Amino acid sequence: MTLSRADLEELDRKDALRQFHARFVLPDGVIYLDGNSLGALPTATPTRIASLIEKEWGRDLIRSWNTHGWIDMQARVGGKIGRLIGAGEGETIVSDSTSINVFKALSAALALNANRRSILSERNNFPTDLYMAEGLLGLLERGHCLRLVEPDEIAGAIDGDTAVVLLTQVSYRTGRAYDMGAITTAAHAKGALTVWDLCHSAGAIPVDFSGANADFAVGCGYKFLNGGPGAPAFITVAHRHQARARPALSGWFGHANPFGFEESYAAADGIARFAVGTPPVLSLAALEVGVDLMLEASINALHAKSLKQFEIFRALMAQELGVHGFSLSSVDGPGGRGSQISYAHPNGWPIVQALIAKGVIGDFRAPDIMRFGFTPLYLGFAELWDAVTILREIMDTRLWDGPEYHRRNKVT
Amino acid sequence: MTLSRADLEELDRKDALRQFHARFVLPDGVIYLDGNSLGALPTATPTRIASLIEKEWGRDLIRSWNTHGWIDMQARVGGKIGRLIGAGEGETIVSDSTSINVFKALSAALALNANRRSILSERNNFPTDLYMAEGLLGLLERGHCLRLVEPDEIAGAIDGDTAVVLLTQVSYRTGRAYDMGAITTAAHAKGALTVWDLCHSAGAIPVDFSGANADFAVGCGYKFLNGGPGAPAFITVAHRHQARARPALSGWFGHANPFGFEESYAAADGIARFAVGTPPVLSLAALEVGVDLMLEASINALHAKSLKQFEIFRALMAQELGVHGFSLSSVDGPGGRGSQISYAHPNGWPIVQALIAKGVIGDFRAPDIMRFGFTPLYLGFAELWDAVTILREIMDTRLWDGPEYHRRNKVT
Numbered sequence: 001m002t003l004s005r006a007d008l009e010e011l012d013r014k015d016a017l018r019q020f021h022a023r024f025v026l027p028d029g030v031i032y033l034d035g036n037s038l039g040a041l042p043t044a045t046p047t048r049i050a051s052l053i054e055k056e057w058g059r060d061l062i063r064s065w066n067t068h069g070w071i072d073m074q075a076r077v078g079g080k081i082g083r084l085i086g087a088g089e090g091e092t093i094v095s096d097s098t099s100i101n102v103f104k105a106l107s108a109a110l111a112l113n114a115n116r117r118s119i120l121s122e123r124n125n126f127p128t129d130l131y132m133a134e135g136l137l138g139l140l141e142r143g144h145c146l147r148l149v150e151p152d153e154i155a156g157a158i159d160g161d162t163a164v165v166l167l168t169q170v171s172y173r174t175g176r177a178y179d180m181g182a183i184t185t186a187a188h189a190k191g192a193l194t195v196w197d198l199c200h201s202a203g204a205i206p207v208d209f210s211g212a213n214a215d216f217a218v219g220c221g222y223k224f225l226n227g228g229p230g231a232p233a234f235i236t237v238a239h240r241h242q243a244r245a246r247p248a249l250s251g252w253f254g255h256a257n258p259f260g261f262e263e264s265y266a267a268a269d270g271i272a273r274f275a276v277g278t279p280p281v282l283s284l285a286a287l288e289v290g291v292d293l294m295l296e297a298s299i300n301a302l303h304a305k306s307l308k309q310f311e312i313f314r315a316l317m318a319q320e321l322g323v324h325g326f327s328l329s330s331v332d333g334p335g336g337r338g339s340q341i342s343y344a345h346p347n348g349w350p351i352v353q354a355l356i357a358k359g360v361i362g363d364f365r366a367p368d369i370m371r372f373g374f375t376p377l378y379l380g381f382a383e384l385w386d387a388v389t390i391l392r393e394i395m396d397t398r399l400w401d402g403p404e405y406h407r408r409n410k411v412t
Numbered sequence: 413m414t415l416s417r418a419d420l421e422e423l424d425r426k427d428a429l430r431q432f433h434a435r436f437v438l439p440d441g442v443i444y445l446d447g448n449s450l451g452a453l454p455t456a457t458p459t460r461i462a463s464l465i466e467k468e469w470g471r472d473l474i475r476s477w478n479t480h481g482w483i484d485m486q487a488r489v490g491g492k493i494g495r496l497i498g499a500g501e502g503e504t505i506v507s508d509s510t511s512i513n514v515f516k517a518l519s520a521a522l523a524l525n526a527n528r529r530s531i532l533s534e535r536n537n538f539p540t541d542l543y544m545a546e547g548l549l550g551l552l553e554r555g556h557c558l559r560l561v562e563p564d565e566i567a568g569a570i571d572g573d574t575a576v577v578l579l580t581q582v583s584y585r586t587g588r589a590y591d592m593g594a595i596t597t598a599a600h601a602k603g604a605l606t607v608w609d610l611c612h613s614a615g616a617i618p619v620d621f622s623g624a625n626a627d628f629a630v631g632c633g634y635k636f637l638n639g640g641p642g643a644p645a646f647i648t649v650a651h652r653h654q655a656r657a658r659p660a661l662s663g664w665f666g667h668a669n670p671f672g673f674e675e676s677y678a679a680a681d682g683i684a685r686f687a688v689g690t691p692p693v694l695s696l697a698a699l700e701v702g703v704d705l706m707l708e709a710s711i712n713a714l715h716a717k718s719l720k721q722f723e724i725f726r727a728l729m730a731q732e733l734g735v736h737g738f739s740l741s742s743v744d745g746p747g748g749r750g751s752q753i754s755y756a757h758p759n760g761w762p763i764v765q766a767l768i769a770k771g772v773i774g775d776f777r778a779p780d781i782m783r784f785g786f787t788p789l790y791l792g793f794a795e796l797w798d799a800v801t802i803l804r805e806i807m808d809t810r811l812w813d814g815p816e817y818h819r820r821n822k823v824t
Contacts, residue, residue, distance in 0.1 A: 070823075127675065139519060139660050140553075249544070259778070264543075
């Protein structure tokens with residue numbers, strides 16, 4: 001059956017999530033398929049940040065740490081994110097960046113599993129997770145190693161020397177999603193712990209940290225949580241590990257008595273010990289606005305719409321662009337992936353640049369992946385038609401072959 | 413000679429820095445002596461952040477990493493801070509928190525001096541610096557130790573096993589300042605490296621990182637740099653160490669080719685390798701406003717005014733409050749300290765709370781230190797008179813003894 005724009009307009013009219021579209025600032029002339037890289041701006045954010053700056057910082061100054069609860073923000077926003085990923089109360093805190101939190105989680109997991117030497121991960125894991133593991137192993141110099149295998153080999157590769165399995169649940173390239181419960185069960189069966197990077201999961205798909213019996217998780221605030229550029233990240237530690245899990249990055253905000261200014265470190269109880277230095281309050285406050293908005297929607301409704309958007313985008317690509325050599329990199333079928341679709345194409349880079357120039361914002365991931373994110377909170381169905389129509393024009397006219405689309409940017 | 417308020421008003425009239433007062437938002441009824449804890453809000457900040465949020469994030473979305481130079485902000489703002497602390501071009505980057513940067517600097521310094529085992533510091537160093545050192549040593553488990561001595565013992569305690577001397581130049585409690593050049597020379601003479609925490613130095617006193625031949629420095633953005641609550645911190649690494657200094661926290665923003673998404677870490681050239689994860693852009697932008705403002709003033713003029721404010725505050729305390737048992741904790745005399753004055757008093761906590769209730773905002777540092785910061789960019793002389801007058805009323809009437817001033821806050 002051939003799809004028409006009218007069919008998609010009809011889906012938009014029936015979309016129960018459509019009300020959220022007005023809660024975001026979305027520029028005219030833009031079809032935004034990159035909310036999986038930087039989420040859109042909630043309409044409530046400018047007012048919140050202006051108030052924070054002018055009333056809390058400007059007027060109440062240092063007193064705001066107490067009177068406006070700045071000191072509790074990391075735990076408060078962390079608790080809200082915990083609800084989005086199925087973690088228990090008091091298991092999540094906002095702190096630092098995802099990279100730094102990977103270091104904390106890995107160092108704590110290695111110490112909990114001190115008689116084992118191996119970190120097992122996927123070769124195509126998001127690179128910073130692997131880089132942070134390398135840096136940690138460089139410090140330890142105790143015979144640890146980082147073992148990298150293919151996604152399908154993970155479960156079978158867990159062995160008696162595996163201290164921790166470090167995986168990004170949803171692949172940033174293909175959108176392929178691991179079954180957290182199954183991999184965690186396989187890891188535990190062999191005595192290994194798990195660290196889950198949820199950057200492309202939190203706010204994108206239903207996650208059940210507790211149900212999966214997972215050990216550690218980390219994730220960022222600037223993608224599906226709409227927390228703003230470089231929003232602080234989160235770290236989740238299962239209650240059963242909290243008393244023994246030690247943050248190697250032991251800073252004063254994780255101290256049991258930070259304003260006692262004691263000479264020696266004494267870890268705070270619970271997840272609070274995974275805080276380190278003074279958090280960036282402006283960025284934290286913007287993150288809270290995004291998370292609050294996400295909590296208003298049902299993650300199951302978001303996921304259902306995301307699956308539908310994937311299916312329609314895929315059908316439109318086949319219908320309109322079948323002859324142009326796009327090869328699906330994402331898992332086909334209803335489960336097992338995050339909220340994006342990826343295609344490999346040898347001219348992926350200039351094609352993405354031409355799309356951006358025409359207002360269709362996706363992104364490119366080396367070596368040849370064109371990536372389009374679905375953010376059902378603010379992305380409509382008819383926009384998918386328009387995006388594919390523009391892509392077809394770009395391909396039919398070979399617009400992408402213009403020299404201006406071959407220039408490289410610092411950030412892709 | 414007795415000082416009067418009229419004398420201080422006269423100093424304000426002649427103050428060449430007085431013009432900067434109007435560049436800050438300062439609430440009515442407040443005498444702010446805590447800019448050494450959280451700097452005041454520059455009047456330019458709300459507009460800058462509103463524009464960043466609405467135009468860069470909201471309108472230009474992900475493209476802003478390239479088109480609005482977000483990707484260069486850490487280096488750009490770092491370069492500006494470098495000028496404030498006498499570092500060379502390309503030696504400073506903004507990244508993470510001071511705590512995290514202490515970890516990076518210490519781990520790099522220990523690796524550069526790998527045949528030595530000791531980190532030497534001051535017992536009353538700012539606690540998080542010591543906590544981060546503890547955490548690092550806990551990972552290394554190679555016989556390293558943290559040696560803590562008194563300030564006067566530092567130079568003599570550096571020996572052939574000292575890998576690195578870790579000091580906060582200006583004591584957060586007393587304001588006492590180390591001579592960076594002398595201690596660095598003493599360290600180098602014994603083959604040790606130096607890590608200087610400049611949290612209470614940057615923007616407060618003239619610092620000459622290059623002239624001191626220092627090795628590493630770190631510092632925060634939310635005190636004298638007026639970058640806002642939890643503003644990101646900076647790290648400085650001398651050019652001569654950059655090629656060999658490895659950040660143990662090796663994240664993708666410190667990679668030679670971050671958007672190549674390579675499997676293995678390859679450190680970027682120069683100071684860029686000390687970046688880790690995606691930086692909090694909102695907080696970074698606010699920091700830049702504060703730093704730009706600081707660069708408009710002469711640090712020597714600021715320092716001269718700060719010395720004068722110390723002298724006057726001290727004279728007023730002697731003149732007005734001599735009988736009330738305040739004991740100066742700061743170094744007396746023109747040099748050797750930062751931009752604050754501290755007094756010990758057995759009832760320091762409730763006295764500070766009563767002062768805050770009356771609009772005189774200083775702070776308390778355990779166990780008994782009352783701390784008053786001088787921020788010559790926006791603090792006038794007559795305000796010192798008014799602060800001391802209010803303190804005198806509080807002491808004369810024993811107002812501080814009210815039960816409401818004995819309650820503890822989370823943040824002191």
